[in-house]
Amino acid sequence: MTVKIVIGLDGTDTGERALAFAKDLASKIDACELLAIYVIEWSPFTFQTPEENEQRHKRREEEIALAMARIVEPAVAALQEAGFKASGLVRHGDVAETLNKLTVENGGSQIIVGRASSDGFAKRIFGSSTQNLVMHADVPVTVVG
């Protein structure tokens, strides 16, 4: 049976470390598939001007293309080069919630993410995406420091 491991990318060094750890782990499993996901932080409950709304579809396409080209595709290419079966996804939404949902939808058995890359006032109050993921995920989560 193929084991599917999900890697949560965030475009920073910690994401890179998560990627390296996933590679290491996958090399120890016989049939393993890797899924690299980048979630663009977005909420349907924000306030926007009419002009922003008018342009939103275009912006969304641009955001997805940019995340694909800069973060996901290089990661997937690196994994494939190393001989792994790998694919990538970009989605808008709440990071923790979306990562968990996509993992479940795609039959992932565990999630590997980097430790929160920065800490600030908001994170002290609401917790980081990583903390939220660890607390609410439906599958085991490995946090790479």
Place this chain on the structure above:
Amino acid sequence: MKNISKFWLTSTVAAMASSPLAAQEAMGIDEKVNQVFANLTGPFVGLIFAPFPGTSFPWIVMWLVVAATIFTLYFGFVQFRFFKHAIQLVKGDYSDPNDAGEVSHFQALATALSGTVGLGNIAGVAVAVGIGGPGATFWMILAGLLGMASKFTECTLGVKYRNEYPDGSVSGGPMYYISKGFKELGLPGGKFLAVLFSIFCILGALGGGNMFQANQAHAQISGIVGDYPGWITGIIFAGAVFAVIVGGIKSIANVTEKVVPFMGILYVGAALIILIVNYDMIGWAFGQIFTGAFTGLGVAGGFVGALIQGFKRAAFSNEAGVGSAAIAHSAVRTKEPITEGFVSLLEPLIDTVVICTMTALVIVISQQLIVDPTTGNYLLTEAGNAISTVDGNTGVSLTSAAFGSSISWFPYVLAIAVVLFAFSTMISWSYYGLKSWTYLFGEGKTSELTFKIIFCIFIVIGAAASLGPVIDFSDAAIFAMAVVNIFCLYFLMKVVKKELFSYTSRLKSGEIKKFTH
């Protein structure tokens, strides 16, 4: 940003440095602007507000209410039947997760609301209650409830017939649904009516969406810092609006969009506190509202006067049937146009039934309207066309005094809220006006810039003119939009009915499912 701060500073210093003589001259400018403006707009205003022969009842008020009633009946009280479904849609229960990142129902509603919630809710209600008495509130609520069906009709059509361009951007609104819808149904004159609507929409954007806002923002600021010429406020506002819509300084618009909802919540919160503190008077206030609705309690024109004011200000505040909201709502991402119709029906509810009623209750409870102790009726002003108020306040200053009588510092918060509401409404309406302008003259930098500059000039005129002519022109322009829009909605409502039938049967059969449980 630097240039703007410099500009603000120079204007303020100029205002402070002006001697009494200069102020007198400036007042002269205000008066001249006022007179020229009143003369120019008089005939248009007269036509829109012409009464039915032999009565004092303006035909336009009847036009709006009859339409809202017809839509309510035609769609089988859609505003009540689908209320719960509308809430579910706003919550995102039916949103496809694959569309995450697109304009959500909530965002489309919030954007449309920021264009309507504003001075209509603060100043407009004070005008209604100040002229029509507390009874006007009753008719305002009724108009708000009925108006939900008008909004539902126009916003469904707005999404259904919008233009989607290859780059994914969208343009929608009455001008598009009138021309495309009429063509689809094989009806003549669609293009002509769409052009007519666009002309009125441009006037509406310059009137209610601009001059009235600038005018009342000036009234509020001068009420706090002391009287000074209106054109100064006008120039400052025009500068800020110019920076956003021409200079593309998004940060100002972004800050406003984020602060305005907070201000709205603060406003309703303050009103609620005043009502809770005076809970023993709420029953009496509702008594005044109901009695006044049918007897007028001595207001000019009796109960008809109350009714006209209530209906007029409700329409001005929630814009149901006017068509403006259809422009804002058409940006939503949905495969089902009717879902945006359901969401939009919440707009008059929040705007009129909740926020306007709060304002009215605070004004009535704070006893700013002077009652004749012998008759129990309201005392009229010398001119006999409005109720006497404590200190002779009207419009936004009446609301301010009402809130101030319970929470002494609230007028300062209200002043900030008024300025921000005025600003966000101007930004929204500059967009509505621009969409109509580009519909008429085509898209292009020069064409768009021309409109934006005209828009900014009107801010100065609006702040300088006095309330009477500005409010008349604003109402007339916005109601003129409703004349064309509603006329066309009567022909297009069967399209909405078809959509409604198809959607409800698929909802019942389970074909349309919730994505979250």
